[in-house]
Amino acid sequence: MNAIFNRRSIRKYTKQVISEETIEKLLRAGMAAPSAANEQPWHFIVIKDKEILSAIPKFHPYAQMLREADCAIVVCGDLVLETNKNFWTQDCSAATENILIEATDLGLGSVWIGVHPDQDRVKPLHALLGLPQTVIPLCIISLGYPTEIKAPVDRFNPSRIHRDRW
């Protein structure tokens, strides 16, 4: 599965616009993720507004690339939709990874920008997007067509593999 291995964090983008059709493919990939008891506790905020994109780096130290990104998707968990308590971050992480892989497969560059549980990031993002109390932003996915191709990195580390027990 090439896209799994070719995915890299891409922070520099061209000015090419991402089509609505492509954004829908990304969201479909996110929603195809597994979730605890199939609860699907997610919401996706698709940000194209340049003012909102540029506001995020003012409080998030690792979000500077959003000033150049064509689009961002904020993946959120909804505590009301969560039937198996305390599994929403795993569900939403699986959805995020699906979006990153699909983005790679579609020729897009992307970065997973961590938000939850760092409250210095959660609170201002929550306010900026006008989220309901029960909806928590897990992360931001920065998206754009890449200006450069990064070669795949081999992270395989046999010392992290154990057989039958530790």
Add this chain to the structure above:
Amino acid sequence: MNAIFNRRSIRKYTKQVISEETIEKLLRAGMAAPSAANEQPWHFIVIKDKEILSAIPKFHPYAQMLREADCAIVVCGDLVLETNKNFWTQDCSAATENILIEATDLGLGSVWIGVHPDQDRVKPLHALLGLPQTVIPLCIISLGYPTEIKAPVDRFNPSRIHRDRW
């Protein structure tokens, strides 16, 4: 990316053995995942031992399929390896999702069996596998060649998509 959309939870398996080459492909996919500041805080316990596989359903209510599975991979986070505190569950969830997608692509059936943060599952699994204090099992991936093909499910839900803000 077909494997993202074709992935289903598969709980019934043939007796076909999963080769070491295939297991290495799954682990390579897991380790290709993104992680906070590229910390890669994961360990993978590959369980082939039938006694250990059969011991897990004695304390985990949703792990009965492990009695028939050829193999399981327990994805663990290592708090010592975690440089960005409290992001390890997201990193290990991304690694888990990569393994599930790669498994689908290789013709395997799989299930994500939730463990952390349910302490009634974490503690007995931790003891069974002899894990160090700082290593926490996030989930178990059950693996085997499927006895049936489940059709893809369309989980696309436009009501979960928001534009620019809530």
